[in-house]
Amino acid sequence: MGMTVGMVFLLWSMNVFIKAVGLGNSSCSGAAAVCGSVTIPYPFGIKPGCYIDDSFAIDCNKTLGSPKPFLRRLDLEVLDISLEGTLRVNYPMSSWCPKSETEIAPKVSLASSPFVFSKLRNIFVAMGCDNLAYLISSDVSNSSLRIIYGGCMSVCEKDAIQSNGSSCNGIGCCKTTIASDLDVFTTRVESTSFKRTEDCIYASLVDQKWFEGNLTNQFEVQKMSHVPVILNWEINANLSSRVMGGNSSHSTCQFANRSSSLGNMSSTFTCSCDSGFEGNPYLVDGCQDIDECTNLEVCSFYNLRYPCVNVLGGYYCDPVSDHKSRNKIIIIGISTGFGLLFLFIGGWWSYKVVKKRKNIKRKEKFFKRNGGLLLQQQLSSSEVAVEKTTKLFDSKDLEKATDNFNVNRILGQGGQGTVYKGMLIDGKIVAVKKSKVIDEGKLEEFINEVVILSQINHRNVVKLLGCCLETEVPLLVYEFIPNGTLSQYLYDQNEEFPATWDMRLRIATEVAGALFYLHSAASTPIYHRDIKTTNILLDDKYRAKVADFETLRSIVVDETHLTTAVQGTFGYLDPEYFQSSQYTEKSDVYSFGVVLVELLTGEKAISSTRTKECRSLATYLIHSMEENNLFDIIDARVMKDAKQEEIIAVANLAKMCLNLNRRGRPTMKEVAKQLEVIQTFQKTPNVQQNYEEIEYVRTEMHEQWDDVSTSTMSGADNGVASSSGSRPLLSF
Numbered sequence: 001m002g003m004t005v006g007m008v009f010l011l012w013s014m015n016v017f018i019k020a021v022g023l024g025n026s027s028c029s030g031a032a033a034v035c036g037s038v039t040i041p042y043p044f045g046i047k048p049g050c051y052i053d054d055s056f057a058i059d060c061n062k063t064l065g066s067p068k069p070f071l072r073r074l075d076l077e078v079l080d081i082s083l084e085g086t087l088r089v090n091y092p093m094s095s096w097c098p099k100s101e102t103e104i105a106p107k108v109s110l111a112s113s114p115f116v117f118s119k120l121r122n123i124f125v126a127m128g129c130d131n132l133a134y135l136i137s138s139d140v141s142n143s144s145l146r147i148i149y150g151g152c153m154s155v156c157e158k159d160a161i162q163s164n165g166s167s168c169n170g171i172g173c174c175k176t177t178i179a180s181d182l183d184v185f186t187t188r189v190e191s192t193s194f195k196r197t198e199d200c201i202y203a204s205l206v207d208q209k210w211f212e213g214n215l216t217n218q219f220e221v222q223k224m225s226h227v228p229v230i231l232n233w234e235i236n237a238n239l240s241s242r243v244m245g246g247n248s249s250h251s252t253c254q255f256a257n258r259s260s261s262l263g264n265m266s267s268t269f270t271c272s273c274d275s276g277f278e279g280n281p282y283l284v285d286g287c288q289d290i291d292e293c294t295n296l297e298v299c300s301f302y303n304l305r306y307p308c309v310n311v312l313g314g315y316y317c318d319p320v321s322d323h324k325s326r327n328k329i330i331i332i333g334i335s336t337g338f339g340l341l342f343l344f345i346g347g348w349w350s351y352k353v354v355k356k357r358k359n360i361k362r363k364e365k366f367f368k369r370n371g372g373l374l375l376q377q378q379l380s381s382s383e384v385a386v387e388k389t390t391k392l393f394d395s396k397d398l399e400k401a402t403d404n405f406n407v408n409r410i411l412g413q414g415g416q417g418t419v420y421k422g423m424l425i426d427g428k429i430v431a432v433k434k435s436k437v438i439d440e441g442k443l444e445e446f447i448n449e450v451v452i453l454s455q456i457n458h459r460n461v462v463k464l465l466g467c468c469l470e471t472e473v474p475l476l477v478y479e480f481i482p483n484g485t486l487s488q489y490l491y492d493q494n495e496e497f498p499a500t501w502d503m504r505l506r507i508a509t510e511v512a513g514a515l516f517y518l519h520s521a522a523s524t525p526i527y528h529r530d531i532k533t534t535n536i537l538l539d540d541k542y543r544a545k546v547a548d549f550e551t552l553r554s555i556v557v558d559e560t561h562l563t564t565a566v567q568g569t570f571g572y573l574d575p576e577y578f579q580s581s582q583y584t585e586k587s588d589v590y591s592f593g594v595v596l597v598e599l600l601t602g603e604k605a606i607s608s609t610r611t612k613e614c615r616s617l618a619t620y621l622i623h624s625m626e627e628n629n630l631f632d633i634i635d636a637r638v639m640k641d642a643k644q645e646e647i648i649a650v651a652n653l654a655k656m657c658l659n660l661n662r663r664g665r666p667t668m669k670e671v672a673k674q675l676e677v678i679q680t681f682q683k684t685p686n687v688q689q690n691y692e693e694i695e696y697v698r699t700e701m702h703e704q705w706d707d708v709s710t711s712t713m714s715g716a717d718n719g720v721a722s723s724s725g726s727r728p729l730l731s732f
Contacts, residue, residue, distance in 0.1 A: 035060035035069040052242050055114050091229035094187035097200040110183035114233050117182045121230035123208045125175045127222045128201035129156045130193035135185045150178040168218045205229050237267035250274045251281035276313030363470040370469035371443035378451050390454040391466030429480040435473040460514035462547040487533035501641035504599040510544040512672035519585045531591035532572045571605030586662035593657025597621045602635035618658045
């Protein structure tokens, strides 16, 4: 209550001050200044006293040919200014050229200014072959506290860039969103190639609309020294007395709290014209009434035009003042009143019938286009018994379940679609995935993969309950997993259910069993291709559930390799797959090995806080074991709960999974078997005997791998057969 009274008093004080002092400077008329082709409205200004404070001061530089406006404090060229709180500026690109060993990294800081880099309007773009680019906090004094705000990686060969056209899809060019509105950051660009490249790498924030809509060839950006970037601006609440129109003259100002990258809070505000008014809300009488009557159609009905009366903030039609129009209305009303009534009733009924038929035809069209007929054939086939496992959901039921796909129901968003939380009519909670795009050339593969995923029945794999093909894009319905991801469980504090060693070992065993099932126990062998802690969910009892099959692939039984474009998550990618684009079941083993190390160390797969050579968690573990410093990197909770023999056994297993030569890695069956042995002997008191049993299992596995390696060494490394029959699962 006290805060409300204080705010009202502040706004009243502003109004009194405004009327008392007017514009405050006789040299400023309140009209917007112009520099070149850019209009400079208040609170920005060029002349002293014509801007609200120095942060909004504009210098009109006339030495560059045509006049160009620059923000005085930030020395950034202004491209245009919007009173809705945005500012478009020319921002310098970051670059790194290994040939000349030069690096250009802009040092523009918006800290302590009214500006931030817009999260919604900007994207982060990087260009060049085999590069890793990311945004980090610029606190160079303490590298362990740096925060990664966003980043992406691109891989390519020069020929691939030329054939790629102008699309920024990860080949020669990558793009991503940023984590939040930023006021200061540093751009870091690095080469991920083992070979020294002569090409430069470029990276920068960029106006998304300009980059994706205005450029005919997005690769032209690397020839530019500056690119458009959108800044959001707000005014410090301490300057409220200088606003020339706020909360008066038909404008309204809203106050908010703003947090900087350093965690400092400040009170800010923005103003806007009321409905029915337009102009500059920061000036006295800057918001002028819109004359709606200039539009001759606003008071036209049934080929009759009635007098339009403009009022402050709106208008109304006055047929009474026009006697001729009034008489015509009376005659028309009497002669056609009943007819219009029946016409309305008949039209309404016809509309309902037509709309219903149209919706039915529309659903039938989408059903056929999305492969519904193919799915019906699969369901009716005697060779595929999935009638009980695959359900065709009605689109209305899913709309009702998700509250018409309300944004408040969103569980997560990815490159392929958005996942919503929903509740079916029977009260069952589900996750509904709405795809973004559809590839009509892969409908048969999509339907076959729906059937395959529906047949997967494992307690540690997220269950696909069915799909809906009556909508513009297919909807997939999964079981709902309530307790988030393994990544959240490991790295966020959970005092009620801490990540004990028992929990971690059980989760590792469950995930290994699920992958073993997908590789060899399912009816059709399946490779996941993106195993990571964010794709492992935890149910109500904190049991592991392998999820996110966007990049999953299936193969026929006699195929052993899958050749595709490289995709996955940096830090979990199999190095051999990264180099050869040949994906095998051992590639999933490598990714699982990284997850094992995360469970042991509590460290993330990629971290800029570690040394450059140990930035990858896989390298970090192997290096520590070679230096005999394993226990120095183990998570404190694990050191407290687990026996040293157990830690050593799991670490050795992870090291075997991370073998750079995929033939030296175990299968998921062997990994699951050893984890089960460790978990079983963990519960028995005889530690020495347990350790001997674990060593026996690992020795037996080593002997099997040595035999396989010897028998396949001759000429095996010269080529790997690709899988012509492999296909993407649910890649819409």
